[in-house]
Amino acid sequence: MTPGSKDVAPEIPVTLETIQAAAERIGPYIERTPVLSSRSLNEPAGAEVFLKCENFQKVGAFKFRGAMNAVLSLDEAARKAGVVTHSSGNHGQALARAGQLAGVPVCVIMPRTAPLVKLRATEAFGARVVLCEPTLAAREAAVAAEIDKHGYELVHPFDDWRVIAGQGTAALELLEQAGPLDVVVVPIGGGGLASGTAIAVKALSPSTKVIGVEPAAADDAARSIEAGRILPSGDPKTMADGLRTSLAPKTFTVLSRFVDQVVSATEAETLASMRLVWERFKIIIEPSCAVPVAPIHHRKIVVAGKRVGIVITGGNVDLDAIFDALRTKFVDPAPEASNG
Amino acid sequence: MTPGSKDVAPEIPVTLETIQAAAERIGPYIERTPVLSSRSLNEPAGAEVFLKCENFQKVGAFKFRGAMNAVLSLDEAARKAGVVTHSSGNHGQALARAGQLAGVPVCVIMPRTAPLVKLRATEAFGARVVLCEPTLAAREAAVAAEIDKHGYELVHPFDDWRVIAGQGTAALELLEQAGPLDVVVVPIGGGGLASGTAIAVKALSPSTKVIGVEPAAADDAARSIEAGRILPSGDPKTMADGLRTSLAPKTFTVLSRFVDQVVSATEAETLASMRLVWERFKIIIEPSCAVPVAPIHHRKIVVAGKRVGIVITGGNVDLDAIFDALRTKFVDPAPEASNG
Numbered sequence: 001m002t003p004g005s006k007d008v009a010p011e012i013p014v015t016l017e018t019i020q021a022a023a024e025r026i027g028p029y030i031e032r033t034p035v036l037s038s039r040s041l042n043e044p045a046g047a048e049v050f051l052k053c054e055n056f057q058k059v060g061a062f063k064f065r066g067a068m069n070a071v072l073s074l075d076e077a078a079r080k081a082g083v084v085t086h087s088s089g090n091h092g093q094a095l096a097r098a099g100q101l102a103g104v105p106v107c108v109i110m111p112r113t114a115p116l117v118k119l120r121a122t123e124a125f126g127a128r129v130v131l132c133e134p135t136l137a138a139r140e141a142a143v144a145a146e147i148d149k150h151g152y153e154l155v156h157p158f159d160d161w162r163v164i165a166g167q168g169t170a171a172l173e174l175l176e177q178a179g180p181l182d183v184v185v186v187p188i189g190g191g192g193l194a195s196g197t198a199i200a201v202k203a204l205s206p207s208t209k210v211i212g213v214e215p216a217a218a219d220d221a222a223r224s225i226e227a228g229r230i231l232p233s234g235d236p237k238t239m240a241d242g243l244r245t246s247l248a249p250k251t252f253t254v255l256s257r258f259v260d261q262v263v264s265a266t267e268a269e270t271l272a273s274m275r276l277v278w279e280r281f282k283i284i285i286e287p288s289c290a291v292p293v294a295p296i297h298h299r300k301i302v303v304a305g306k307r308v309g310i311v312i313t314g315g316n317v318d319l320d321a322i323f324d325a326l327r328t329k330f331v332d333p334a335p336e337a338s339n340g
Numbered sequence: 341m342t343p344g345s346k347d348v349a350p351e352i353p354v355t356l357e358t359i360q361a362a363a364e365r366i367g368p369y370i371e372r373t374p375v376l377s378s379r380s381l382n383e384p385a386g387a388e389v390f391l392k393c394e395n396f397q398k399v400g401a402f403k404f405r406g407a408m409n410a411v412l413s414l415d416e417a418a419r420k421a422g423v424v425t426h427s428s429g430n431h432g433q434a435l436a437r438a439g440q441l442a443g444v445p446v447c448v449i450m451p452r453t454a455p456l457v458k459l460r461a462t463e464a465f466g467a468r469v470v471l472c473e474p475t476l477a478a479r480e481a482a483v484a485a486e487i488d489k490h491g492y493e494l495v496h497p498f499d500d501w502r503v504i505a506g507q508g509t510a511a512l513e514l515l516e517q518a519g520p521l522d523v524v525v526v527p528i529g530g531g532g533l534a535s536g537t538a539i540a541v542k543a544l545s546p547s548t549k550v551i552g553v554e555p556a557a558a559d560d561a562a563r564s565i566e567a568g569r570i571l572p573s574g575d576p577k578t579m580a581d582g583l584r585t586s587l588a589p590k591t592f593t594v595l596s597r598f599v600d601q602v603v604s605a606t607e608a609e610t611l612a613s614m615r616l617v618w619e620r621f622k623i624i625i626e627p628s629c630a631v632p633v634a635p636i637h638h639r640k641i642v643v644a645g646k647r648v649g650i651v652i653t654g655g656n657v658d659l660d661a662i663f664d665a666l667r668t669k670f671v672d673p674a675p676e677a678s679n680g
Contacts, residue, residue, distance in 0.1 A: 034374060036396075055622040056376075239670040267671045275663050282395040282655035284622040287670075315622035322662050323615050330579040330627075331607045 012254055014161050016203035019168035019196065022069040026166060029068050029101055031057050033170075035177040035309075040280035045296050046304035050178040051277075051312045054170055055285050059125075061314030062170050062193055063094035063157075069166030070155045071098040079104050084152035086139050088114035089242060090314055091157035096127035107152055109142045115318070158192030159248035168196025174309045175201070181208050182306040185292045187313060188212040188221040188262065189243035191251025197311060198258035211301060212255065212262040213292040215270065220246040221255060222262040239267055242288035242313065263301060265294035273297045277312075284315040352594055354501050356543035359508035359536060362409040366506060369408050369441055371397050373510075375517040375649075380620035385636050386644035390518040391617075394510055395625050395655030399465075402510050402533055402653050403434035403497075409506030410495045411438040419444050424492035426479050428454035429582060430654055431497040436467035447492055449482045455658070498532030499588035508536025514649045515541070521548050522646040525632045527653060528552040528561040528602065529583035531591025537651060538598035549600045551641060553632040556604040560586040565596050579607060582628035582653065603641060605634035613637045617652075624655040 033056045041049045054062035071083065082105030085095050092108040099106035106127040110119060111134035122129050132142040146152055155163065170193070175181065184201050188194045198210045214221050218236035224247055232246035247255065255262075265273075274290035276297055277283060289312045295301045296308065373396045381389045394402035411423065422445030425435050432448040439446035446467040450459060451474035462469050472482040486492055495503065510533070515521065524541045528534045538550045554561050558576035564587055572586035587595065595602075605613075614630035616637055617623060629652045635641045636648060 060620075060622060239666070271663065271667060271671055274666075275659060278624055279659055282393075282400060282624040284618055284624060319615060319619055323611065326579070326614075327608075327611055331611055 012199070012257070014165045014168065014196070014199055014254075016200060018165045019172060019200050022065075022162075022165040023169040023172055025072045026065060026068040026169065029058070029098075030065055030169075032173060033057055035174065036281055036283070038280050040276065041293070041297065045299065045308075047296070047306045047308050049296060049303075049308045049310065050174070050181070051281065051310050052170055052174040052177070053283060053312050055283060055289065055312055055315030057314070059090065059094045059097050060316045061090040061094065062167060062311065063090040063314070064097060065169050066158075066160075066163035066166035066192060066196070067091065067094035067098040067155065068101070069169075070160060070162040071095070071102045071104050073162045074104065074153060078153045081151040081153065082106060083155045084109065084143055084146045084150075085155045085157060086110070086143055087157050088118060090316055092122050092127070093118070093125060095155055096122045096125035100126040107146050107150070109139055109146065111139070117318075156248075158190035158245070159250045160192075161250065163192050164196045164199075164250065164254070166196070167193040168200040170311055171197040171200040172204075174311065175204055178307070178309050180205065180307065181309045183209045183211060183303055183308045185211045185213060185296065185308060185310045187240075187243055187288055187292045187311070188214045188247075188255070189218075189288065190245040191221065191247045191255050193311065193313060194259065195251045195254035198254060202258050209260045210258060211295075212259045213295055214262065214264055215240045215243050215291055216264040216266045218244050218246075219264045222264065224252055225256050225259070225262060228256075240270060240288040240291050242286065243291060261301075263295050265291045265300075269294040269298050269300075283312075284317055285312055286314050286317050289313045289315075352539070352597070354505045354508070354536070354539050354594070356540060358505045359512060359540050362405075362502075362505040363509040363512055365412045366405060366408040366509065369398070369438075370405055370509075372513060373397055375514065376621055376623070378620050380616065381633070381637065385639065385648075387636070387646045387648050389636060389643075389648045389650065390514070390521070391621065391650050391652045392510055392514040392517070393623060393652050395623060395629065395652055397654070399430065399434045399437050400654050400656045401430040401434065402507060402651065403430040404437060405509050406498075406500075406503035406506035406532060406536070407431065407434035407438040407495065408441070409509075410500060410502040411435070411442045411444050413502045414444065414493060418493045421491040421493065422446060423495045424449065424483055424486045424490075425495045425497060426450070426483055427497050428458060430656055432462050432467070433458070433465060435495055436462045436465035440466040447486050447490070449479055449486065451479070457658075496588075498530035498535075498585070499590045500532075501590065503532050504535045504539075504590065504594070506536065507533040508540040510651055511537040511540040512544075514651065515544055518647070518649050520545065520647065521649045523549045523551060523643055523648045525551045525553060525636065525648060525650045527580075527583055527628055527632045527651070528554045528587075528595070529558075529628065530585040531561065531587045531595050533651065533653060534561075534599065535591045535594035538594060542598050550598060551635075552595065552599045552602040553635055554602065554604050555580045555583050555610065555631055556606045558584050558586075559604045561595060562602040562604065564592055565599070565602060568596075580610060580628040580631050582626065583631060601641075603635050605631045605640075609634040609638050609640075623652075624657055625652055626654050626657050629653045629655075
């Protein structure tokens, strides 16, 4: 799987040492999230499965690690000028919060179609939000315009070595907390988390197998690694909204070299695994996190007798529909003459 | 608040020592659940708030502590004969699991109207389930008949000193994990958890205020303590299904003596607080757990500058409606020709 296309960045500057330095740098700002296990997942798989719960991370997702590392890695001039990114989701909020903590101005480009609640949450962390049309061209133009005008530095959501190094710090903690692991399973969207995880795990424990999982409808990583060049997924339809993105040059290079296997999960498998985790672990995970649980839960990969770690990426679920239903049922029904 | 009615049990045999002995006894079987905090709850309240997360307890609720203590406190003859209880909820499952772990036969009386999923879960822990009509008379008759026939010992869901001592062990852990607390807030249904908590907290830290919270629609504890006798709530309408029960003689006696204040939460406050915890703590809590969060979240009790502990009782939410909606939205819509 030696990549040969022009898409490919030739060097991988992120190493175990880079990731350890990132861990040191962001240590005062991040949560050391817990590792949970449950026999409802262990027993059917015949394995010991450990969930590294980044849904408990600041801003509700591992993205805060990469964003914080990027912001703390800026030179003095860049810290003053500030940073810009494009994101309608967790990375935008993570960068906003990182900038707020480090005193660095943050600008987030969001599509006009993004939910108002995400816009407000990003602004609540002190970021300036700039809206653009929901197309790639409009987004890139908006980023370029903001850089021109304000001298911002771009912090890409995943195709950025500082971000990749920051995301790798979750795997360092997972191995410390769970002990030796035979397999580490990680979701693949743009590939930032998978890249950082794979570099860290393969350096610390070369015999540990690193398995990436992506939605069946957004299986660009498997296809790209197989083909030796980036084959993006178009406009994939999957509830795992954090995994709709395709690989980029840096993450493609890393995953081609360090990931042992890429498997996929159907929407039905993902939903069933999300329910298992909500119901039995009592934690809120977003659909993207259920994707790496699915192959274990549905025995698509054999892990019997193994010690398996899964990075649970975040818990930012849109709860509006759920709580609207509960409100209609319990709070605003036709009033009864009760409690007499 | 010295109780004087005939409802009142004159002696309270549960002490700090009893609760510490229970902690020792059940230690090998229970989870030492984590304590979480979040600035989304701290900042509006101007306080440090610690959630003792018994939603991560075995069987998904603190009830396992009391049930396990009761089962391990049986004498040899009773261990052989087995135990019986009546419960359509967490206590039934908790006793079933405790009996399974200790090798003690368990019979659970459930109303015919209980959800099938609860019946199956209770049976999955090896208990024998006996259905009865959904009336108090039918339930008591069924319990008496089972005791007659099999020589079972009754383990009441809350009006049982062994159960009360077991529930108090969560407060011991909370004080160890969070450090000194100015206020401990606990929900009140039948009063088992509140009783164990109040005894433990007042013995270890007499200056700590113990505040009980109940649904406004099931405010029998406030009314009963005020009146000096048990005034049950009838058939209260509240989403906090774990708190519909009224006090019983033992819990009434303990709460009258050891609880400093009882406040109530409306349904709307409870729902808003449940959402806050799901969304910001990323944990699944059941409506009954949101009840003690509500007065802090809605500033009905003033805790500015204080260190506050809240016992989060369980995470057993019926997720059917939620996941049916997600399935309709994501898995079974009209298929599109995607992924081309």
